[in-house]
Amino acid sequence: MSQSDSSQSISREVSRRVFADEFNTASYTFKESDDERAPVYLLLPTGEQANRVFFVGTLTEKEDVGEDSEWWRGRIVDPTGTFFVYAGQYQPEAASALRELEPPAYVAVVGKPRTYETDEGEINVSIRPESITEVSAATRDQWVVETAERTIDRISRFDDEANEYARMAKEQYGDDVSAYKQTAITALESLESTDELGGSTDGDTEVAEPVDTNPQP
């Protein structure tokens, strides 16, 4: 808050909040300097640069897709779509978290966006996690509200003349961001209906519990 931007920019990249539908639409990456080690940013369609993201969702599936060594793939679902995370030997903590977690479970993920081109020439985007931890339903709901708010904030700044990332986003993805506003609203409404069913926001914590028939090591 009182810390200056200059001291932050050298220390650590902020974790952006973005729903899966917007994240998966992103495909354009860029650097802000020619330095080989300069951070790579994913350009979000609502006009923001993302070098790191934070999201909370339901781990629905995990699979070791590696051949020679472990290479875990996890599907993590939010109210708008699915995040794909990949973790191997160079992400030992995240890989071991995926190895031990039993879906379905609520998980929080901090990670870096990665893009790759498929054989068909399409750009796919996934996350290389720095950490994956199991969290409660309450944390997940807080993330949904926070991410909706950040998304709405980005949309409300989208037509600012001075917003260079919005200008880039218009070039790369077009200037219609109404779909992201709609998904943010739908995500928020999904919380309201959970309230009515469950009586409280953490009424469905049990989903995150490990299955009894599968004893933990």
Added chain:
Amino acid sequence: MTDLRTHAAEITAQFSDHLDITEDEVETKLQQLVSEYKVPVDEARRSVTNSYLSDAGIERDEISRGGSERVQVNDIDADEQWVDLTVKLVDLWEPRSDSISQVGLLGDESGTIKFVSFATSELDELEEGSNYELSNVVTDEYQGRYSVKLNRTTTITEIDKEIEVGDNAETIKGALVDVQSGSGLIKRCPEEGCTRVLQNGRCAEHGEVDGEFDLRIKAVIDDGADVHDVIFNREATEALTGIELEEAKQLAMDALDTTVVADEIRTDILGRYYSVTGPTLGRYVLANEFSELTGPADPEAVLIKARSI
């Protein structure tokens, strides 16, 4: 153009004690740089000011900015601002150079800030524990930390009021996104007055020593817009994670590895939302009070915002 007139008036006022110049001629100089040479206004102002400084044969810090702002020390967040402070002299340090007459810590209700007074400014010396009105001090920044410099134009008035000095407390909220290295079960140097954290059993100052165990967490809390470094000391770490120092030692002993403690801590706190309040120390917030934000999320306010755009 009225903008230039304002700048001209300010520059004229700054030099009123030193030079006989009029607003009109200052404005003409600014005008020439801005319209003919396409120099940005700030740069033009700087350039004109510098030329008058050399005309008058004085240094930049000898002119006043004309109307410095009254602020609290914890609100200082920019370099080279002229400000007025009402402060208590909290602490005096040993100057490291002959050019410095006094260096130490000033405080007001909002917190504390470092100050420097230079020998060349020939100011009265401040006394520890006394309270002052200081007008016309300049802010300075080094690696994100702010200080104030007293200078020749600074006026010092001792006041009767006793100032309660605050602790630069700040409250931050967000997701805990990283537990950094140097967290968990650590060893500190046991030498008197040295609390350095040991690296491989060595203190950077005292070499190989028999360290004392301690617990701490260096965490990063991030709300999607700003990033904050937070330190939890032993008490805070125990309260946050439920892992006490003795238990941490036992965990490490059983695993023959101290890093298991940090791993355990990561599992407990990463990815959750927290509110943390405490004093700021450089780029760190020291977690004096904290709570996990577990309350039911309230989508209503954001829904209203979303539907209004």
